Amino acid sequence: MLAFISKNKISLPLALFNGLVACWLAGFTNLSFYRNISQLSSYQGMSNYLFVFVTFILLSSFYFFVLQLLNWRRTAKPLSIILVIMTGMTSYFVNQLGVEVSTAQIENVAQTDLHETLDLLSFPFLLWCLLTVVLPVVVLSFLQIQPQSFKKVILTKVASLVVALAVMGGGLFSFYSQYAPIFREHRQLKAQISPMNVLSSGTSYIRKQFKHANKPLVAYGQDAHVVIPATQRQPKILVLVVGETARAQNFSLDGYSKNTNPELSKLDILNFNNVSSCGTQTSVSVPCMFSGMPRKDYDEGLASHREGLLDIVQRAGYQVTWIDNNSGCKGTCTRIKNYISPKDDPRYQKWCDHGECRDGILIDALTDYLKTLDMKNLKQNQLIVLHQMGSHGPAYYKRYPAEFKKFTPICETNNIQNCDHQALINTYDNTIVYTDHILASTIDLLKQQPVASSMLYLSDHGESTGESSLYLHGTPYMVAPKEQTHIPMLLWFSQNWSERHHIYQCLSHYKDSAWSQDNLFPTVLGLLNVQTQVYDQKLDMLSSCKGQI
Structure with missing residues (x-):
């Protein structure tokens, strides 16, 4: 030749x-x-x-x-x-x-x-x-x-x-x-x-x-401490689920015509239907939502070497654990003590195919982690983050087990631009049905624990599935369509969470209000009773309910 x-x-x-x-x-x-x-x-x-x-x-x-x-x-x-x-x-x-x-x-x-x-x-x-x-x-x-x-x-x-x-x-x-x-x-x-x-x-x-390389770590929220309410008799658990590529318009909880939330719709949850993301891709949204900076002021360079939400909560005395089924925490969990990657653990390989795992692995890993805690004599508050694979494209058909193929026909290829549009939407909707199951299973697992527990879920960003000839995500935010920025968010509390009734009663009036990932940082601090000067009460979703709790 x-x-x-x-x-x-x-x-x-x-x-x-x-x-x-x-x-x-x-x-x-x-x-x-x-x-x-x-x-x-x-x-x-x-x-x-x-x-x-x-x-x-x-x-x-x-x-x-x-x-x-x-x-x-x-x-x-x-x-x-x-x-x-x-x-x-x-x-x-x-x-x-x-x-x-x-x-x-x-x-x-x-x-x-x-x-x-x-x-x-x-x-x-x-x-x-x-x-x-x-x-x-x-x-x-x-x-x-x-x-x-x-x-x-x-x-x-x-x-x-x-x-x-x-x-x-x-x-x-x-x-x-x-x-x-x-x-x-x-x-x-x-x-x-x-x-x-x-x-x-x-x-x-x-x-x-x-x-940004080799810059010294900037301390943030050094005065963080927990103020234990008189009604709290023992430590509590908050599970924060960070979704992947889920868009609100395909959640039936948010008005979608197809029933993509068959399990969550039967549970006592607070659903917020007007929530926007900080970015249109994981590498922006995840660091942003944990940084404590609102989207309009977000400085990626500063966020890369400044302490964030998890550092502050850990400093306040919580045991912080990140359980990952994605491509890492994008620097947000670098300094926490517990990082669990179940996809690298032989015990959980039933969920995996050539190293890529479905989100059921998170439930198994969470179950095993909770078993390591002495729940009857729990000494330390827990913040546990579950990072989903969720609806990550373009191979949507890989994201759920066969029993969750609720909507057919589907697009069984990653060459999604050549699929029938309805088949593509069906496949994406099946990933949402599976996420619905993962969230409901997380709630069910927490219900079984003898301590007060809560779950907060929000997606990192949305997804385009052919609308205006756009696919996937990552479009510059200024011109990004709502499919990539309008995200689902919901909150659940166990019966023994002392402020549960008042929070539900109050926040139900604000479920249609405009929220965003800017609210995550102060809301989590509020939920966990962490006090610090970097807490912004105006952005805490619970701040309007404080007088009622």
Whole structure:
């Protein structure tokens, strides 16, 4: 094969080679970008086609300009192959799933685990890579760059750079009245342009990692202590369930037409139907909700090296335990004493398939953990966090056992953009039915304990399932649809939780109020009777009920 390629190589000048690569990078792999910019323009018919064509010329000229600056005879092919691979692999998710490659998405990829990554692989993805990665790389292998004198190379580069700038200037000037408002109002469009999106977002992510690395830990809530109410005779347990990718609009508790909450609907719970997330992906929402910073003031850099909710509760005297069936706690539980990963424990492998486990594993792990506590003589208050796999996509069909396949037909593939939309919704709804079962089972387990207990559940973010041609999550918050930001949240108390009756009676008046993940931090502190100067009473969901408790 190598001998055949060597004998049949086509010799090209460096400038022509760079021009061909630039046109490829700007072309077919950016179809979604061209489609969107076409829809946002004010032109119709041939004028719109011309506008899109000029946009292609502009993008090609920009890539050509960059390649002419960077590429030299010996480096041109390796660098071009890297760009082609990068473009082909990421453009599939942009074009087929509507994913925008932002800094947050790069962070999401960097923090995910192998099993979640494998769920993104599918036959259409491999076919796309064949067309946009393998074939172009094969073509590049047949091209050979002509040797030229250094003087001629420099003169050609200077002349071509001037021409590229002139083309870009002419194109921008011709349609400035279109480009200016489009990119001012729709800045997320740049996250759809491959490979610029990966290079820009990747560089931003790496710079951010270096900026935040090795910073000293900032103490927070050092004055935290528990004030035990006179009515509390013994320690209590709060189980905080952090859901994954569940959206409120598919909870029948929140008005969805299909019965996705058959078990919870029979229980005495408080459901809040107007709750929003801090972010549209786990790597943002989870640190944000535990940080004590409201979304509008959230500083990811500060949150990465400042103590949060779990540190404060542990300092106040609670035993804090994190039980994980996801890809970790995103730094929020780094300093707690008990971290349990049941998917790595041979005792729980009945829930797992090739390292990926269903959420029933959390119930088994919680059951075993509670057995280690002497409930009749419990000495220490407990905060236990369960981190679900929940409704994580795109392989929704893997998230629940066969007995929870309540809605059919289903989408039994991770190639969700090609599924019948109703089948896709059915599959997603089945994940919600299973989450309903997990939450009801948690409540049932807590009911069996002789101590006062409570469960608080909220999802980290929502999910798009084809609405407006968007799939999955991670869309920049400013433009994210409600499917990705409107999340479920509910609260349950055992009969022997002393303030139960008054809390239910009071909060039932506020179940339709606008809440968010901003309320988690102070509400948990309030529930656990933890006092500290960093507690913000205005954001505590229970603050309006304090006078009644």
